[in-house]
Amino acid sequence: MVYNIGLLGLGTVGGGTAKILLDPVDRHPLLEEIKIKQIGVRDKSKTRDVPLPPDLILNTDLEAIVKDPEIDIIVELIGGLEPARSLILTAIDQGKHIVTANKAVIARYGDEIYAAANEKGVYVLLEAAVGGGIPVIKPLKQSLGVNKIKNVIGIVNGTTNYILTRMSGEKASFEEVLKEAQELGYAEADPTADVDGLDAADKISILASLAFSGKVKREDVYTEGIRQVSAADINYADKLGFIIKLLAIAESNHQLGEEALQLRVTPTLLPKDHPLASINGVYNAILVEGEPLGQVMFFGPGAGAGATASAVVSDIMNIVGILKSSGNTNDLDPLLSYSPSHYCKITPIEELITRFYVRFVCRDIPGVIGHLGTCFGKSNVSLESVVQIGFLGELAEIVVVTHDVREGNFRQALEEISKLEAFKSIPSILRVL
Amino acid sequence: MVYNIGLLGLGTVGGGTAKILLDPVDRHPLLEEIKIKQIGVRDKSKTRDVPLPPDLILNTDLEAIVKDPEIDIIVELIGGLEPARSLILTAIDQGKHIVTANKAVIARYGDEIYAAANEKGVYVLLEAAVGGGIPVIKPLKQSLGVNKIKNVIGIVNGTTNYILTRMSGEKASFEEVLKEAQELGYAEADPTADVDGLDAADKISILASLAFSGKVKREDVYTEGIRQVSAADINYADKLGFIIKLLAIAESNHQLGEEALQLRVTPTLLPKDHPLASINGVYNAILVEGEPLGQVMFFGPGAGAGATASAVVSDIMNIVGILKSSGNTNDLDPLLSYSPSHYCKITPIEELITRFYVRFVCRDIPGVIGHLGTCFGKSNVSLESVVQIGFLGELAEIVVVTHDVREGNFRQALEEISKLEAFKSIPSILRVL
Incomplete structure (x- = not known):
C-alpha cells in the first residue's frame, strides 16, 4: 500500500525531508510505501538543491494541498x-494526520490544534520541533511517562550554545561572536528569537506540557537571553568552577502540598562536572530526571537539514506504521496522542528557590564586603562565597555566590545594597544550578 | 478497560516493576488501566521489599501463569x-504479548521468539534488556531507522565501566577494584559475564540487529573483556590523551561493494574529548551515527531496580496503548515488531581496520625502536607514535600507537617482532577509536 504525503515548504528542512523520502535504499523498508504527492512552495521557478522527479507536483496553492483527498499526512515545514x-x-478538519517542526505554532496554538486532532482522531507529531534530530519527544511520551518527572533541563538552542561556547573558548565578547556566527550562518540576521531566549522558551513549554501531562501557557515561561552575559562573567565563573549555558528548565515543586511547575529560560552557571556542561557548539541536549528512573540525557545535533529531516521522516513513518496495523479505528494511541485536560499550576519566578551569582561594582572602601554581607543577611540570604575578583580603575569588582534562596528575598537584598554609599552598579545577575 | 499482567519474577527488577504498577499516582493515567493479575515466584514464603496487596496471587507454577486466559501481557523477569x-x-503460543529484560535469551533465541510472535501477531518488547532505564531500543526502532546507520558504539555494561572508572581515578589494579565492586554489590560473585564482555556482547548483538535490520548471530561478536587492562596501560593512555573504556561496537563497512557488519566488544582507547569518554561509574551510554542525522547519544543509568523497571513498565504501556487504539486486528506495527528476513554479513576481526595501542617489553639495547619500526613497516603498518615510556629493571617498556591498519597485517607484524632478539613480551594490545 502507498501512503501519500503533502509537504508544505521546501526550504532547508523541507529539502532534507524530500531527500530522504526520495532515496529509501538502505533505510527502513517502510519508506518504500511512502510517496510525496504534492509539495507546497512559494515560488515554483526557484532552483532547488534536491533533484525532484518530474512527476512530482510543485504547487503554490497550499490550501489545495491540505484539501487533496488522496493525501494521508500533511507535513508542515513552512514555519x-x-x-x-x-x-x-x-488539514485536520479534512481528516489528515499532521507532522510538523513548527515549535512556535505548537507552543502558542497547541491547545486548539490538539483539541481539533483528538476530535477528528488524527495524530499531530512534532519530534523535529525540539532538539532537531534528537529523539526526545517520543521518548518523553512513550518511555518516560511511567515516572514521576522531577525536572527537564535542556540546552535546546544551538545558536546561543555556539555563541557561549565560542565566548568561553576565546574570551571574546558577545557582539564579536554574534557577528561571526551570523557570517557563518549559525545566527540569523535578526537574532532576537535565539539570543533573547524566545526559541528556547517555545521549546521548554512544549517539553513541559509533555513531561508533566498538563497544558502550559507560553507566556508563563520566564525568559532571559544571553545578551547580558559578558566575557568577564564567563571568566569569573570558570575560576569558581562553573560554565555558563542558556538552560531551559521545567521543574516540579510542591507548594502547600499542591503540585506546581516552575518554567524558565535563563543563562545559568553549571558546575563543570554536570552532564550538560560538556555540551558544546551547536549541539543540543535534554536531561530528564524522574522517579524511579534517575537521570537520562539525550544528546545530538539540534538543527541542520539532515538531522531535522530525520526527525520529520521518523514521525511520518510512525504514523504509517500505525495506519498499517490499526485497521480503520479512529481511536488514538493514548501515548502518541496528547489530550491533557488541565493547565499546570505555575510558580512565579519570585518564588523560585535557587542559587545566584552576582557581580557588583563598588567603591573600594574598607568594610564594603561587610556591608554587602549585612544587607544579604537582613533578607535571609545566606552566602556561599564573596570574592573581590579585580579592580576597574578606582572601583572594586566583587562576585557573590549565594546558597539556595527564594528569588524574592534575593531581589529585596539587592534593593538594600543599591542604597549603600559604596555601591556603583550590578553588571550581572545569573542563576546557578 | 483493564489489561491484565502476568509478572514472572519478583527479584530486583520484578520488585521495581510491581512497585510502579501498584503506585500509579502522578504517573501516566494509562497505568490506572493496568493490573497485575499473577506474580510467578520460586518461593512464596520469602519476605519481599514491595508491599503487595492481599488479593494479588503469588504462584510458583509459572507454566499456569503463561496459560492464564485472562492475562494479556507476560512480563518475563526471571532471566x-x-x-x-x-x-x-x-505465552506467545497462547496469544500473549511479551515484555522482557532478558538480553541473554533474546541474543540467543531472538530468531525463534520473533518468528513465533510474528506468526501469532503479538509484540515482544525489550527496552530494559539494553541500557537499563535509557530509552534506546524504541528510539532505534521508531526514530532512527530512516537513517543509513553507520555505527552504534556503546558503554553498555555498568560493572566494567565502574571498574575502569575507579582504576583510572585511583591508579588501582583490576583485582583490587573488582574485589571492592563485589563488596559494594556492583559486581557479581562470579563476575565472568561482566568482566569478560559477555553481557556487553549480548547487548550489542541486539542493538546491531535493530540498527542494521538484519539477524545477527551472538557468536559473531568478537569479544575481549577487561582483565588484561592494567593500571599501567590506563596511565600511559592518559599521558597520550586517551581514556580506556569497554566499548561494544557495531559498524557497517563495505567489502567489494557489499554491505557488511563488524561486531566487537573490546577495551578501547578513546580520545578524551569523545562524547563517550566522560561516561563514568555505573552509567551507560549509546552513541548512534547515521546519515543524514549525524551523531546522537543516549545516556543514563544502565542498571538498578528503578531504572530498569521504568523501561519494563514503558514497554507494558506501549502495548496497552496499541491495544486500546488498534481494535482487534492482528497486524503488527512494522516499527515496533521485528521481522528481518536475512542474516547480516559479518566481517571477521582480521579484516577490521583500526588503530592499535601496544605495549612491548624489550631488552634495552640500541636500535630496538628501529627494529620494531622495520617489522611494522614490512607488514604495511604505519605508526603514529613510538614512545619508550619507562623501565622495568633491565628492560624497557615501549608503547606504540599505530595509524589505521588492517588487524591481520598488525598481527603479522607482531609475529615478526616476537622473533627479535631484544623482544621479551607484549603485556597488552588494545584498540584505539
Missing part, C-alpha cells in the same frame, strides 16, 4: 504562525 | 535461558 496554523487546522 | 525461553514461547 511561523500564519498561514501554518490555519493550514494545519484545515 | 537466564531456561525456563525463560520456553515460558516466553508458550
Whole structure:
C-alpha cells in the first residue's frame, strides 16, 4: 500500500525531508510505501538543491494541498504562525494526520490544534520541533511517562550554545561572536528569537506540557537571553568552577502540598562536572530526571537539514506504521496522542528557590564586603562565597555566590545594597544550578 | 478497560516493576488501566521489599501463569535461558504479548521468539534488556531507522565501566577494584559475564540487529573483556590523551561493494574529548551515527531496580496503548515488531581496520625502536607514535600507537617482532577509536 504525503515548504528542512523520502535504499523498508504527492512552495521557478522527479507536483496553492483527498499526512515545514496554523487546522478538519517542526505554532496554538486532532482522531507529531534530530519527544511520551518527572533541563538552542561556547573558548565578547556566527550562518540576521531566549522558551513549554501531562501557557515561561552575559562573567565563573549555558528548565515543586511547575529560560552557571556542561557548539541536549528512573540525557545535533529531516521522516513513518496495523479505528494511541485536560499550576519566578551569582561594582572602601554581607543577611540570604575578583580603575569588582534562596528575598537584598554609599552598579545577575 | 499482567519474577527488577504498577499516582493515567493479575515466584514464603496487596496471587507454577486466559501481557523477569525461553514461547503460543529484560535469551533465541510472535501477531518488547532505564531500543526502532546507520558504539555494561572508572581515578589494579565492586554489590560473585564482555556482547548483538535490520548471530561478536587492562596501560593512555573504556561496537563497512557488519566488544582507547569518554561509574551510554542525522547519544543509568523497571513498565504501556487504539486486528506495527528476513554479513576481526595501542617489553639495547619500526613497516603498518615510556629493571617498556591498519597485517607484524632478539613480551594490545 502507498501512503501519500503533502509537504508544505521546501526550504532547508523541507529539502532534507524530500531527500530522504526520495532515496529509501538502505533505510527502513517502510519508506518504500511512502510517496510525496504534492509539495507546497512559494515560488515554483526557484532552483532547488534536491533533484525532484518530474512527476512530482510543485504547487503554490497550499490550501489545495491540505484539501487533496488522496493525501494521508500533511507535513508542515513552512514555519511561523500564519498561514501554518490555519493550514494545519484545515488539514485536520479534512481528516489528515499532521507532522510538523513548527515549535512556535505548537507552543502558542497547541491547545486548539490538539483539541481539533483528538476530535477528528488524527495524530499531530512534532519530534523535529525540539532538539532537531534528537529523539526526545517520543521518548518523553512513550518511555518516560511511567515516572514521576522531577525536572527537564535542556540546552535546546544551538545558536546561543555556539555563541557561549565560542565566548568561553576565546574570551571574546558577545557582539564579536554574534557577528561571526551570523557570517557563518549559525545566527540569523535578526537574532532576537535565539539570543533573547524566545526559541528556547517555545521549546521548554512544549517539553513541559509533555513531561508533566498538563497544558502550559507560553507566556508563563520566564525568559532571559544571553545578551547580558559578558566575557568577564564567563571568566569569573570558570575560576569558581562553573560554565555558563542558556538552560531551559521545567521543574516540579510542591507548594502547600499542591503540585506546581516552575518554567524558565535563563543563562545559568553549571558546575563543570554536570552532564550538560560538556555540551558544546551547536549541539543540543535534554536531561530528564524522574522517579524511579534517575537521570537520562539525550544528546545530538539540534538543527541542520539532515538531522531535522530525520526527525520529520521518523514521525511520518510512525504514523504509517500505525495506519498499517490499526485497521480503520479512529481511536488514538493514548501515548502518541496528547489530550491533557488541565493547565499546570505555575510558580512565579519570585518564588523560585535557587542559587545566584552576582557581580557588583563598588567603591573600594574598607568594610564594603561587610556591608554587602549585612544587607544579604537582613533578607535571609545566606552566602556561599564573596570574592573581590579585580579592580576597574578606582572601583572594586566583587562576585557573590549565594546558597539556595527564594528569588524574592534575593531581589529585596539587592534593593538594600543599591542604597549603600559604596555601591556603583550590578553588571550581572545569573542563576546557578 | 483493564489489561491484565502476568509478572514472572519478583527479584530486583520484578520488585521495581510491581512497585510502579501498584503506585500509579502522578504517573501516566494509562497505568490506572493496568493490573497485575499473577506474580510467578520460586518461593512464596520469602519476605519481599514491595508491599503487595492481599488479593494479588503469588504462584510458583509459572507454566499456569503463561496459560492464564485472562492475562494479556507476560512480563518475563526471571532471566537466564531456561525456563525463560520456553515460558516466553508458550505465552506467545497462547496469544500473549511479551515484555522482557532478558538480553541473554533474546541474543540467543531472538530468531525463534520473533518468528513465533510474528506468526501469532503479538509484540515482544525489550527496552530494559539494553541500557537499563535509557530509552534506546524504541528510539532505534521508531526514530532512527530512516537513517543509513553507520555505527552504534556503546558503554553498555555498568560493572566494567565502574571498574575502569575507579582504576583510572585511583591508579588501582583490576583485582583490587573488582574485589571492592563485589563488596559494594556492583559486581557479581562470579563476575565472568561482566568482566569478560559477555553481557556487553549480548547487548550489542541486539542493538546491531535493530540498527542494521538484519539477524545477527551472538557468536559473531568478537569479544575481549577487561582483565588484561592494567593500571599501567590506563596511565600511559592518559599521558597520550586517551581514556580506556569497554566499548561494544557495531559498524557497517563495505567489502567489494557489499554491505557488511563488524561486531566487537573490546577495551578501547578513546580520545578524551569523545562524547563517550566522560561516561563514568555505573552509567551507560549509546552513541548512534547515521546519515543524514549525524551523531546522537543516549545516556543514563544502565542498571538498578528503578531504572530498569521504568523501561519494563514503558514497554507494558506501549502495548496497552496499541491495544486500546488498534481494535482487534492482528497486524503488527512494522516499527515496533521485528521481522528481518536475512542474516547480516559479518566481517571477521582480521579484516577490521583500526588503530592499535601496544605495549612491548624489550631488552634495552640500541636500535630496538628501529627494529620494531622495520617489522611494522614490512607488514604495511604505519605508526603514529613510538614512545619508550619507562623501565622495568633491565628492560624497557615501549608503547606504540599505530595509524589505521588492517588487524591481520598488525598481527603479522607482531609475529615478526616476537622473533627479535631484544623482544621479551607484549603485556597488552588494545584498540584505539
